[in-house]
Amino acid sequence: MRKIVMIICICIVFLLCGCTINQQANTTIETSQTPVGASNKMKVHFLDVGQGDSIFVQSPNGKNLLVDGSTKDAGKEVVAYLKSHDVEKLDYVVATHPDADHIGGLISVLNSISIKNFVDSGKVHTSQTYEEMLQLILDKNIPFIVPNIGDAIPLDDDLDITVLNVGEESDDNNEASIVLKVTYGEVSYLLMGDADIRIEKEILEQSNVKSTVLKAGHHGSDTSSSEDFIQAVKPEVTILSYGKDNSYGHPDAEVKSRLERISSQIYGTAVVGNIVVETDGVDYNVLTDGNVEPTEIADTVTEGINISSKDLRGEIVGITNSGGTTVSLKDWQLVSVAGNQTFKFPNISLLAGETIYVTSGPEAKESSGYLKWTKGQMWRNDGDAATLLNSKGEVVSEFE
Numbered sequence: 001m002r003k004i005v006m007i008i009c010i011c012i013v014f015l016l017c018g019c020t021i022n023q024q025a026n027t028t029i030e031t032s033q034t035p036v037g038a039s040n041k042m043k044v045h046f047l048d049v050g051q052g053d054s055i056f057v058q059s060p061n062g063k064n065l066l067v068d069g070s071t072k073d074a075g076k077e078v079v080a081y082l083k084s085h086d087v088e089k090l091d092y093v094v095a096t097h098p099d100a101d102h103i104g105g106l107i108s109v110l111n112s113i114s115i116k117n118f119v120d121s122g123k124v125h126t127s128q129t130y131e132e133m134l135q136l137i138l139d140k141n142i143p144f145i146v147p148n149i150g151d152a153i154p155l156d157d158d159l160d161i162t163v164l165n166v167g168e169e170s171d172d173n174n175e176a177s178i179v180l181k182v183t184y185g186e187v188s189y190l191l192m193g194d195a196d197i198r199i200e201k202e203i204l205e206q207s208n209v210k211s212t213v214l215k216a217g218h219h220g221s222d223t224s225s226s227e228d229f230i231q232a233v234k235p236e237v238t239i240l241s242y243g244k245d246n247s248y249g250h251p252d253a254e255v256k257s258r259l260e261r262i263s264s265q266i267y268g269t270a271v272v273g274n275i276v277v278e279t280d281g282v283d284y285n286v287l288t289d290g291n292v293e294p295t296e297i298a299d300t301v302t303e304g305i306n307i308s309s310k311d312l313r314g315e316i317v318g319i320t321n322s323g324g325t326t327v328s329l330k331d332w333q334l335v336s337v338a339g340n341q342t343f344k345f346p347n348i349s350l351l352a353g354e355t356i357y358v359t360s361g362p363e364a365k366e367s368s369g370y371l372k373w374t375k376g377q378m379w380r381n382d383g384d385a386a387t388l389l390n391s392k393g394e395v396v397s398e399f400e
Helices: 002-017 075-084 106-112 128-139 197-206 227-233 253-261
Strands: 042-046 055-058 064-067 092-095 118-120 160-165 179-184 187-191 213-215 237-240 265-268 275-279 284-288 305-311 316-321 333-336 341-344 355-360 370-374 386-389 395-399
Touching (some): 064 075, 253 265, 265 284
Antiparallel strands (some): 042 055, 042 275
């Protein structure tokens, strides 16, 4: 009980003495259409810190922001990474929520690097790690900020950094996650912390979430990244921060499939290491540790993939994965044999037990579970065989 009282007292002191962030009148964020000069680039680093999160933002004008610090064990790695990029001070540190895999490493950061402002969700936690973090902030007299939804973090005049969620009163740590949208010119980053599906729904109701880059919530868990949310964000690039062979099963196969259906390029820290997405406000580049290709998400096993149904008049062909493993359909082909017409699959994966339908003709549609080939007639009503080829051009299934 004494620990709880002390933590609450420390929080009250911070709230009374700390500074505030600029309040925006409108929480909806519109992406700027004004090109920014290529001389000043912003770099957002997604650190490979195992089963945790740590994101380092270098602003166009030389300001530094750190979002989370992963676990205590990873703290020294975070500090070493920052110092390798000549970071002597951090203008802002954001602790999205008090889980140990987000704030543990901040202990090392607080002990090693000068911090001008500390932004916290305000969610009180009784853990020793959280108490130690608060005590260090107090001892170092660092301004402690608990923002409101719609507040802006004034890191750099060229950036728009807006708080889309904060949960001081939340019962759940993940729901308390600070969610940030960082916009530089025409390029934007959505940093979701561990925000879950309920929080995603709330954000959708009040904010424009469409973003170039998404740091998916909760390490790619199925508690986050709902179909509606992914369809609204439509990220060109998605970052999944998780540890190799973690016991949680992160990232979830269905989450990956949703991202692949919108052709988002997926990068996992456990696979490619540290990831940097740099931009001049107009164009962007994704850089990784020796590998610039997106993570190969799904297994290439083809056993169990077959053409399960064919409606020539309705112009609908079903492809089913009756195997036990998710399969990437990228560059696979569905062939209308009579007309020798070919549909090439986009970068999507088919979950075990899932069926996806390739549609054509006037009623062709593209939505969850459906792919649009063309509005034209692809199949002969009086008889037309279908053949499914994998990415190597090998026949996987035939349907007379």
